[in-house]
Every structure is written in structure tokens, then in C-alpha cells.
Amino acid sequence: MMKLKTDYLPVPNAAEAFEGFPDRFFNLIDTLPVIMVENERADWYHTFISRFKFYATWKSAKYNGSSWGFFLSDYIVSLHYLKRFPLYYSLADAFEDEISSSSWQEAQSLKPYYDDFINNCADTALTNLVQTKWRALSQWTPGRQIPLKKITLLDGSSLDLSKFKGKALSITFNYHYPDELKRIIARIKKQDPNKVHFLIVQLKENGDPQSAITDELKKLPQVTVVEVSRDNEELEDVVLLTNWDIKTFVFDKDQRIIKDNIDDSPNKLSQDIPFEEALKKALAPKTMSKEDKAELIKIIGWSASSILFAGLIFFWIYRVRVANINRKEALKRQIKELEIKAIRSQMNPHFMFNALNSIQSLINNQQYKEANIYLEKFSLLMRRVLNNSGKTFVSLSDELEAVSLYGELEKLRFDFVFNITLHEAINPDLIEIPGMIIQPLVENAVIHGIAQKGTAGKLDIHIRKDASYLIIQVKDNGLGFKGGNQSIIPSDGFGLKLVRERLALLNEQGANGTLNISPNLGTQEAGVTSTLTIPID
Incomplete structure (x- = not known):
């Protein structure tokens, strides 16, 4: 049987643990269904799952050369035997x-499986624990500053820890017996005390x-030993x-992370080679390679181009905005001038003269009540005209009230x-x-259309909406255009x-x-229809 290679030392008695039992003794356990129970948070249920997985892991080790690890035991065994809550x-x-137990680099192989777990496990109590561990490990990304400032x-x-800046630094955290550090003494003695310092926690x-x-x-000049609780x-x-951990971390003289979590635990193979490689990187002079120089030149070139391009864009936007502001101001001035013209032309001298004559006629004929009504409406119309004279836009309701007053007069x-x-x-x-904007159309229909028809005259105003436009139709049954000749439409009024x-x-x-x-x-009838289309959105 081929032996799978891992960082873990083999357990020679993994297969022997199952010897001496009758045939099919473990069949019942191998086919045991692990189900969801109502009290999934109970300690006895967690103990059962842990012990069942422990048994299944040892059973798996029997067939993979007594090798251990995340993929060889825990992950595969869980997927094979468990479902739902026990699985997660x-x-x-x-x-x-x-x-x-992994370094940041080693953990990257877990990333797809970690993402799959986070995305599929609906129990936040479980995912939060795993995410907390992942965030903690991500702090040890090589190149970053040491996340631990004090101990x-x-x-x-x-x-x-800043007191150790200026030299390459190796920190070994020993949560095992002190004597287990004997395996790293030779490693420490090989290094130059003027270049490397070792901190033992x-x-x-x-x-x-x-x-x-x-x-x-403690007798070595390049070593500082401290104790923690x-x-x-x-x-x-x-x-x-955690218990029995021996972890070593390597930093450069500026305390940037070179290598994290070198596992010096006694159940692991010697880590002297990975340590030497990390220390070599920590001691290497900070020179820029050709590739780095080319990349730097590329970055500077792109940055300068981006700044120049952004400056041109901002200058163009500034010019466009200034032009828009000037155009809007000119437009406002034109609108204001047209509003003044509208006030002057709205109640033309003919209308005012005729209105006053009508009032005088009513008074001379002793029709005082009618004269009062006419005068009241005339004053209301004049007041509304003056009130709206300073506004560029008015509500449709205000405009229709003014048109109604004019029509009634x-x-x-x-x-x-x-x-x-x-x-x-x-x-x-x-x-x-x-x-x-509507009143000139109504005035045109009255004066040029139905003024001579008396009670037979008819003036209809229809207002509807079509998408983002307001459609206003002013229709009269007056004299219209002779012979349908539109060339005499009073468009120059x-x-x-x-x-x-x-x-x-x-x-x-x-x-x-x-x-x-x-x-x-x-419509086979005389008269004219004026259609006004106004954008309203």
C-alpha cells in the first residue's frame, strides 16, 4: 500500500487498533445513521458526534497508511458519514x-472549501466561529506588519515588541513543555546575534x-525568554x-511578516529548512529586482497618464459647466423678457377698452348688479395676472383659473x-x-372666431396628457378659414x-x-382648433 505524504508523523498502530475483533464487529457502527435531534445544542449530542467522528477518522487512517490531516481524515470522513447539523x-x-494549525500560505488551499462551508451552513453560531479564526489568520499575511504589538x-x-526592531526577529510561542524546545536550540545557535534575535514566549x-x-x-545572547499565563x-x-502548540513566526528588521506559523510541535517533522528559508528572506537586503523596477516604472507611467487624463477630464467638465451656467443665465434673461412681454400683451388695450366700455354701458343702463359682477371678475383677473407676473412657471390650476376668468368676462x-x-x-x-401661455389662444378664438356669432358661438378647451407632454386643444365654431385656406392663419399676431x-x-x-x-x-363644421403641446417632465 502506498503511504500518503503529509506534514504529520505517522501513527504506526492505526491499523492495529482494529485487530483482535471478530469479523463484522464494527458493521453496526459503520452503518449507524447520525440524525438531527431536537436538542442539538446538548453536550451529550456534541460528545456523541465527536466520538463517532474520532472512530471514523481512525477507521479511515487504517486504509490511508496511518496518515492524518484535514483532507485525509476530518473533511472526507465528515462528508462521507454525516449530514445536516452533525455534518456542519x-x-x-x-x-x-x-x-x-496552518500558516497563511497553507490556508489558501482551504479557501474554496471554507467559502463553500460559509455559503451553505445556515447556522451562524458555527460560521461565526470559523470566520473569526479565518480573520485572525488573515492578519498574518506575509508582507503585513505584525498584528501583535504587545504581550x-x-x-x-x-x-x-517594537523594542526588537532593527534585527530580523523570530518569535516562538511554546504552549508545550519547556523541554520540547530542545529541538530548536541548534537552530538558534547557528544564527548571528547581531543580525537575528529570538523571542521565546x-x-x-x-x-x-x-x-x-x-x-x-536564557544564557544565549540572542534569546529573550518570557513567560505568560x-x-x-x-x-x-x-x-x-491552544494546548501543546509550538509555533514560530519570522519577521524582517521592520517587523513585516516573512513566515507565519512554522509548526515546531513534536508530532511534526523538523521545520529547520522552512525556518532557514524564511530567515534568509528576512535578512536579504531590500534591493529592487528588474521585474520590480519595470513594474514601478509601469505604475509611475500609468499614474502620470491617469493624473493627466483626469486633469483634462476635470478641465473639460469645468468648461462645460461654466458654459451651461452662462447659457442658463442667458435663458433666464430671455424668459424674463418674454414674461414682461406677456404681461404687456396679455390684456391688450382693445380688451381693456372694451371691458371698461361694457362696464360703463351696464352702469348707464342701470344694470348695476351685472356691472358689479363684471368689475369684480375683471379685478380678479388683473390681480391674478399681476401675482403670476414674477413666476416663470405656474401650476396648471392657476393658469386654468385665469383662463376661466377671461372667458367669463x-x-x-x-x-x-x-x-x-x-x-x-x-x-x-x-x-x-x-x-x-393658454390665454392668447383663447383670445384669438374669441376675437377672430365667435365674437360675431353671439349665443351660437361655442368655445371648448380640452386638456389631456400624453406621456411626458400636456396636450391643450382650444376649439371654436367661428368663421374659420375661408375655403379651408390655411395661409390666412393669424400666426403673426x-x-x-x-x-x-x-x-x-x-x-x-x-x-x-x-x-x-x-x-x-x-368635423364638417366651421371654426378653428389650436393644439398646444407642452413638455411637463
Whole structure:
């Protein structure tokens, strides 16, 4: 049988442990189902799972040359024998043990299996334990600064590790018997005290006998020996120390990590070669290789190019923003000028003259009540016009109130039928349009269309919404265009010209506002329909 090679020393009696039993003695255990129970947190259940896995691991070692390890025993055995909570409980225990005993480089082979465990185990009590161990080990990534700044000693004082800067540093944490360090004495004596310093952190237990090995280490000039107690939680959490651990870490003179977790435990093969390789890297002068120089030049080149490109982009953005600001300011000035024109043209002299004449006529005819109504509405309209004169946009409800007042005033003069229809899906309080943009269309329809028809005249305003546009139709049944000739459409009137100019300003911002005036040919009736399309979003 081929013997699998691992870092662990073989256990020669792994197969012998099962000798002497009758045939099929272990069949019942081998086929035993491990199930989920209601009290999965009970100690007896955890003990059962641990002991069952212990048995299965030894049974597996019988067939793999008595070799041990995460993949040869814990991981494979758990996947083969266990399911659900027992599986994840067993895997969590295996991951904790393997992460604690692995270097950062060795643990990278576990990463796919670690990710699979974290993603599939729904028990956060288990995943949190494993993630805590993984985060602790990640602090020992080669090239990073040592995560342990101080060590609390047995007497309560603190050892500041920065005092060892300037030399390569080897720290050995011994949670085993002091005499187990005899295997590293030869390693220490080989090194130059002027270049390398060794720090031995020894666990001190009550009743431990005096160790000759410790005394010998203390006599070496390149060695510092300190003692710590078992309740030193920082060493357990950061260095991941447990019982019987002997871990060695190597740092350069600036205390950057070169090699972490060299396992010098007595059940492992000698680690002198990995230690020598790590120490060689720690002592190597910090010279830049050709590859590093080329990479540095590449980084500098890319950085300079990126800065230049970013500067050009920012300069271009600045120029565009300044141009946009100037264009918006010019647009605001144009809008303000058009608003002033709108105020002047909104209530033209003819309308005001006719309105005042109508009021005078009503008073002369002793129709005081009608005159009061006319005057009241006229004053309301004038007040609304003045109130909205300083606004670029007004709500649709305000605009429609002004149009209604104007229509009612003209209705007192010409007695036509006047209706405004607003689609039920439109909330006029939430929609804003340019102020006084509808009234010129209504005035045009009254004066040029239905003024001569009297009670037969009819003026309808329909308002609906189409996507991001508001569609306003002003329709009259007046004289229309003779013979359907659209060439006489009064598009050059001051009011209509004002409407087109305001739409053009809106269209500069990417919209598509339009004004179309056409005869009512399709409905077989006289009159004109003015369709105003205004962007509202």
C-alpha cells in the first residue's frame, strides 16, 4: 500500500487498533445513521458526534497508511458519514483546528472549501466561529506588519515588541513543555546575534518543574525568554494558540511578516529548512529586482497618464459647466423678457377698452348688479395676472383659473358657450406650465372666431396628457378659414408669436413643444382648433 505524504508523523498502530475483533464487529457502527435531534445544542449530542467522528477518522487512517490531516481524515470522513447539523458541526470543528494549525500560505488551499462551508451552513453560531479564526489568520499575511504589538506577561507587565526592531526577529510561542524546545536550540545557535534575535514566549503552569532547556536558552545572547499565563486571551485570539502548540513566526528588521506559523510541535517533522528559508528572506537586503523596477516604472507611467487624463477630464467638465451656467443665465434673461412681454400683451388695450366700455354701458343702463359682477371678475383677473407676473412657471390650476376668468368676462360681452374639459387622470395642482401661455389662444378664438356669432358661438378647451407632454386643444365654431385656406392663419399676431417664442425656449432644453392651428375640416363644421403641446417632465 502506498503511504500518503503529509506534514504529520505517522501513527504506526492505526491499523492495529482494529485487530483482535471478530469479523463484522464494527458493521453496526459503520452503518449507524447520525440524525438531527431536537436538542442539538446538548453536550451529550456534541460528545456523541465527536466520538463517532474520532472512530471514523481512525477507521479511515487504517486504509490511508496511518496518515492524518484535514483532507485525509476530518473533511472526507465528515462528508462521507454525516449530514445536516452533525455534518456542519463536524466541519466547523475541523476548520477551526486546521486554520489554527496552518500558516497563511497553507490556508489558501482551504479557501474554496471554507467559502463553500460559509455559503451553505445556515447556522451562524458555527460560521461565526470559523470566520473569526479565518480573520485572525488573515492578519498574518506575509508582507503585513505584525498584528501583535504587545504581550502581557505572567507578572502582569507588558512586553513592547517594537523594542526588537532593527534585527530580523523570530518569535516562538511554546504552549508545550519547556523541554520540547530542545529541538530548536541548534537552530538558534547557528544564527548571528547581531543580525537575528529570538523571542521565546513560554506558557507557565503551576507545578511546572525547572527546565534545563529554558536555562540554556536564557544564557544565549540572542534569546529573550518570557513567560505568560494560560488566561492570555490575546495570544489565543491573535496567534490562535491552544494546548501543546509550538509555533514560530519570522519577521524582517521592520517587523513585516516573512513566515507565519512554522509548526515546531513534536508530532511534526523538523521545520529547520522552512525556518532557514524564511530567515534568509528576512535578512536579504531590500534591493529592487528588474521585474520590480519595470513594474514601478509601469505604475509611475500609468499614474502620470491617469493624473493627466483626469486633469483634462476635470478641465473639460469645468468648461462645460461654466458654459451651461452662462447659457442658463442667458435663458433666464430671455424668459424674463418674454414674461414682461406677456404681461404687456396679455390684456391688450382693445380688451381693456372694451371691458371698461361694457362696464360703463351696464352702469348707464342701470344694470348695476351685472356691472358689479363684471368689475369684480375683471379685478380678479388683473390681480391674478399681476401675482403670476414674477413666476416663470405656474401650476396648471392657476393658469386654468385665469383662463376661466377671461372667458367669463368675454362671455358677458358676447354671450357664447364656454367649456373647459380636464382629463380625470390629470392633477392640475401637480403640473407646472409657462404662465399665461393658454390665454392668447383663447383670445384669438374669441376675437377672430365667435365674437360675431353671439349665443351660437361655442368655445371648448380640452386638456389631456400624453406621456411626458400636456396636450391643450382650444376649439371654436367661428368663421374659420375661408375655403379651408390655411395661409390666412393669424400666426403673426403678437400673442401667438409670444407662444411660439416660449415653446422655442423650452425646446432648447431637449423638449419638443409645438403649436398647431388648423381648421375643423374633419368635423364638417366651421371654426378653428389650436393644439398646444407642452413638455411637463
